[in-house]
Amino acid sequence: MAAPRNLALLGTGIMGAHMARRLAQAGFVTTAWNRDRAKAEKLTPFGVSVADAPSAACEEADVVIVMLSNGPVVEEVLFSADAGGRVPADVMKPGATVIVMSSIPVETCQAQAPRFAARNVGYIDAPVSGGEPGAHDGTLAIMAGGDATLVEGLADVFAPMGRVTRIGPVGTGQMTKLANQIIVGGTMAAVAEALHFATKGGADPAAVRQALMGGFADSKILNIHGARMVARDFVPGGPAEYQLKDMRTAQTLAAKNGLRFTLLDCLVGMFGSMVDRFGTGLDVSGILREVEHRADGKEKP
Structure with a gap:
């Protein structure tokens, strides 16, 4: 299948910034959002666009990568109205995929996946290990939970960030x-x-x-x-x-x-x-x- 070309990355902190940079450098059209916009704007020299709100980053994305601090923040950002008055989960294109790379509870992933499925949006939980050096160098260990075909079809998205291993169904990445x-x-x-x-x-x-x-x-x-x-x-x-x-x-x-x-x-x-x-x-x-x-x-x- 053809590689998805439009990516959104929510959360450009210590690791998310490197991940967004590497994706843009790999040729993906990458749009980033961060609560502190200044952190996201540091990525513009690498070709990363900056969105004013999560929904604006997500609406044209084929893949939405989430790299936020914890489960409650992930839930809030994805399912609550943002500064633009829209809910990011509601504006995603049918056929898009959400990849939650934050470390969040297993049950949170298992609850979110069917909510996205009802919107015809795929869902993968794919937390990472390797810290800032791994994010910088693209050598993260990526632990993926989700449909095997979906994970395999996004191999080129994972590749600039590190090595992905599919563990099993949604939630097993977090486990x-x-x-x-x-x-x-x-x-x-x-x-x-x-x-x-x-x-x-x-x-x-x-x-x-x-x-x-x-x-x-x-x-x-x-x-x-x-x-x-x-x-x-x-x-x-x-x-x-x-x-x-x-x-x-x-x-x-x-x-x-x-x-x-x-x-x-x-x-x-x-x-x-x-x-x-x-x-x-x-x-x-x-x-x-x-x-x-x-x-x-x-x-x-």
């Missing part, structure tokens, strides 16, 4: 992202504790990290976030509050399924305390500060 976040949170905390343990024992944390790379303890988190911990660079590429949001969502879903996971509960407690203690606006690698506080009670910058 996979939650599994990802348990692994990410656990590994992040383990790297932070290991580096602080070694540092307090008199070892150079930079040398410790270098020594561990290539062994069984190696990981992207040790490589990328371990370097940030060593440099104490906690400017957000992946905000800690988003990691906490996802792990709390996983915790809630686990409870609904009659499950309780000790590690997940511990991680929610650690990241929750970190956000409460140090505020929002820290990168996930800032969990090192929480580890330090718990280990020796002395806060560092």
Whole structure:
């Protein structure tokens, strides 16, 4: 089938901006919308058009990509009247497809999909992992839930952003992202504790990290976030509050399924305390500060 040529991207934050840029550079006619218009306007040198309202971005789009902060915001933007007085979901063309790449609850996706189906609009949940570096380089891991034919037919749309894997029906993309976040949170905390343990024992944390790379303890988190911990660079590429949001969502879903996971509960407690203690606006690698506080009670910058 011919590639859809008109794309809308709602949400040009830390990751959405890179995704919009890459889509435009790949040749797609790309229109972006963001609550803070100035953020979207930074993309105009790359050929991205800027819409005044979500409905204006969506009405001519073959594919609408959603990259907003959480489930309630996604619901509000798609199904409420915007500044132009129109509801974005109602102005989408029959045959268009919505791809929700935000991390939102499984049940939210499963509730939204039939509402779009009633409008003859396809729906895929396709959250991502890889953070700002992955969005910048087009190497995101994309976890898709939805009709197999629909996902396969949009391979060229996903390609500029990363590698897509279809997991199953709608909602399974979000389920996979939650599994990802348990692994990410656990590994992040383990790297932070290991580096602080070694540092307090008199070892150079930079040398410790270098020594561990290539062994069984190696990981992207040790490589990328371990370097940030060593440099104490906690400017957000992946905000800690988003990691906490996802792990709390996983915790809630686990409870609904009659499950309780000790590690997940511990991680929610650690990241929750970190956000409460140090505020929002820290990168996930800032969990090192929480580890330090718990280990020796002395806060560092």
